[in-house]
Amino acid sequence: MASRICRSVALSIFSVLILVLTVSSCYTILRHPRIAEADYERPSGVRCITCHTEDEMWQFHRPSTRYIYYPGWQYYYDTPWWYDSYWYHTDPxxxxxxxxxxxxFRATRDKGGDSxxxxxxxxxxxxxxxxxxxxxxxxxxxxxxxxxxxxxxxxxxxxxxxxxxxxx
Amino acid sequence: MAAGILGMASFAFAQDVNEALDFEDLGFNSRLFSAARPAGLAGAYTTAGDDVHTLVYNPAGLSRVRRIEASVGFQYERNNVRNVFYGSTASVDHTSTNLDYASIAYPFPTYRGSLVGAFGVYREYSAYLDLINRGFNTATQTQDDFVLQQSGSIFSYNVGFGVDLSPTLSTGASFFILDGTVNALTQWSYQVIGPLNQGDIREHFLLDDLQVDVDGYGGRLGIQFSPHNKFRFGAALTTPIWINLEGDAFTEELLYLEDDPDEMYTDVALIDIDYRLPYRIDAGVSFTPEYFLISVDAGYADWTQSSINRTRLRDDNLEPVQREVVDVRAGVEVNIPGRPFRIRAGYAYVPYPLHYLQADRIEGAAITKASIDTERQLLAFGFGGLVGRVLTLDAAYQYIMGERSISTLKDDRALHRFLLSGSYRF
Structure with missing residues (x-):
């Protein structure tokens, strides 16, 4: 009986903990935060890497390093679908x-010297x-x-x- | 009079207790590991998941989905039930092919962190069961022939989300409703062997055709903690699941009497039964050294808290007929270096919650405590690959087996499942 009560209490604490953490969380941000001092808000059309480094951009979305040994996995698992527009503001x-x-029509030697x-x-x-x-x-x-x-x-x-x- | 009341009380107990078989016959206490990748890891996906399937394993894992994902899977199963009934063996194979799941995940664009919503239809329970108990019943001195043909799937319609709470912590929740249909055709007969008096039953045939709609609901909460990019810890809580069966049954009985005219009866009855499945807690850890994923999960469910029509299931000695169960699952995945392929294997120890068997389904004898000859275990293998950076294809094979027995019945089951999944990321 005592063990059953303990289990119920543990379950309740677990549930409440998750609820509290969810409600109180402010880590995940959908939009660029307003910077009070500069009264700055990212206007549409301005790419994030104008101001942020690439490292910052990746850290904001917690990439894993599991799939770096095959680049395709990294694209599949770790590259947010909206990232492309962060850099290029174009199609993915x-x-x-x-x-x-x-x-x-006829192929000729490329005089530009690049690829x-x-x-x-x-x-x-x-x-x-x-x-x-x-x-x-x-x-x-x-x-x-x-x-x-x-x-x-x-x-x-x-x-x-x-x-x-x-x-x- | 007192003896009569006691007898009725005992009968009432027996009725409820025997219905504990429903949990097993309908598949309520057998967890299906949906989707080929989780299935190939033997269901050890509480922390290993990073796709839409975390919706049904641990919703916190949804927060790791970075691209819009649409996924669909199918599964084929071959179920073999071998019963030795009073020394006579009957082995039945049954195959079925079903939709395993169809799901979609949508990561909301975020400036920081992750917020992912998902919806999915998953095959939650399999009610496919063919069973024969055939032999000479020495207890009743009858030649018995019991045949059950049952089919049906119960799907869960899940909606959920995952969100990052910090760079290392994420949580998620999902809610699901259950829907499905089960058809069961039961035919049994017994023939009395021995001297008979006038009016005694010589042979008795029964045909019972039953169809029920299955509805239910439940929810899941999950949390994941990644203190290091190679380690991840997680836990998921599944709330009690409430399930209602509603339908009707048509029964036809034919009695051949000794030196008397035959008798035939028909009956139509309604069915309305409520089941409650207990809380379930899963906890796991995954480790990702180079090229590898190693995942270990443990799950706990106190099936003594399960009930039918709000009555807990206990025998005449008030001993629960279902038990507390801790299952352990482990899986390993190997990425082929420089190639978009990976192979995986897993093992799970998933004990039977029901450790009772019914000796005589015709007589409706009270279920009796069984000895577990081989605890239920699962072996899994799988492989998968990436096609064009946006499409993954995975396949898995699972072998699940277990064996229980009582003095008059031996129940030996083997299930082979093949799963095929495809996921596209936009």
């Missing part, structure tokens, strides 16, 4: 998709570049010779907000 990234570019994957050349649009990962985005920004020869608008297609901040 498919890392396996090779970006398309316009070319002539032929050129940010901003996807069907002639800018700002819709498909990248392998945020790290790749950094590499692309540093740029090859071919990238350096690109116009300003091409460069802005990778990090357009940096430019916007300077302008602002």
């Amino acid at each position: 990234v498919d890392p396996e998709t090779v970006p398309l570019r316009w070319r002539s 032929g994957i050129r940010p901003g050349t996807l069907r002639g649009q800018t700002g819709n570049t498909k990248l392998k990962s945020p790290d790749d985005a950094e590499n692309k920004e540093k740029g090859s010779e071919g990238d350096k020869n690109k116009s300003k608008s091409d460069k802005r297609s990778i990090r357009p907000t940096k430019k916007k901040k300077k302008d602002g």
Whole structure:
């Protein structure tokens, strides 16, 4: 009888504990918190990594390191579906998709000297570049010779907000 | 007069106690481990889960889902029941293919932490059972032939959520309603062997066709704690589950009398029975060294608290006919390095809550305490892979076996289950 009472008490405590923790939790935040000093609230269209580092972005969503030995698992399990827009504000990234570019009917040697994957050349649009990962985005920004020869608008297609901040 | 009242009281006890068999016949005390991946880990998924199936294992695990997930699974089972009834053996195989589950999880976009909602239909109980008890009953001096053909699945419709409370702590809750149908066709006959007087029953046939709707409800609460990215602890509490059976039964009886005209009776009866399943607590730990997932769970349920029509099930000595049960489940998953494949295996020790058997289902004899010759155990194997980064396919095989006996009956069961699951992440 005593053990049954103990079990009931334990169950009640367990239930109440979960309820209290749930109600009192403020860790999970759906929207960017308002920063009182600067009276700042993230406007729509501004990407999070404008202000936050990538490490911060991942830490906010508690990624595991279990699946790093095969990148596909990491994408499947650890990459939030809304993350793509944090970085690019475009359609979700498919890392396996090779970006398309316009070319002539006859194949010719690529005079640009790079791999032929050129940010901003996807069907002639800018700002819709498909990248392998945020790290790749950094590499692309540093740029090859071919990238350096690109116009300003091409460069802005990778990090357009940096430019916007300077302008602002 | 007093003896008559005592006799009636004893009869009333026996009636309730015998209905404890319903828990087992309807599958209420056999937990189905849904979905191929959890099934391949022998159900050790209280902390190992990081997909939509945590909805039914530990809702706290939902908080680890990062992409919108839609998942569906099917399962095939072959159930073998081998009964040795007064020395005569009858073995029956029954197969069925069913939807195992269909579910979806939606992670809300968050700035920090995780909030995931999920909905899923899961096959909660399997009521498929074919059974034959056939032989010469020395107690009643009759040649008995009892045949039960029963089919039906009870599905749970779950809705739940998981939320991060801190970088290392998450919780979740789910609520479910049960719905299903069970059909049972019982046919039995007995033939009296020996000298008869005029008017005595020589042979008696019965056919009983029963159909019931099953409804019920319950809930789950869960918590997970990850102090290190290679260790995770968790616990899940399942509330008592209330189940109602409502339906009707048509019975036809035919009696051949010695030196008298045969008699035939028909009857239609209504069925309305309430069952209560007890609390259940699961706790587990998982460890994820490189390439591996090792998960161990333990579950506790006090089946002495189960009841039918609010009456607890005890024998004439007030001893509970169902018992407290602690089950242990363990699973290992190996990721193939550099490949999108993984293989897994598991073992579970899941003792029978009901440790009584009924010697004579025709006579309706009071159930008697059984000896557990082989406690119920489960072996599981499985494998799975990732297709194109967004689709996982998993398969699992489970073998569940156990053996109990009383002096006049030996009950030996083996269940083979094959499960196939596919999950797509958007």
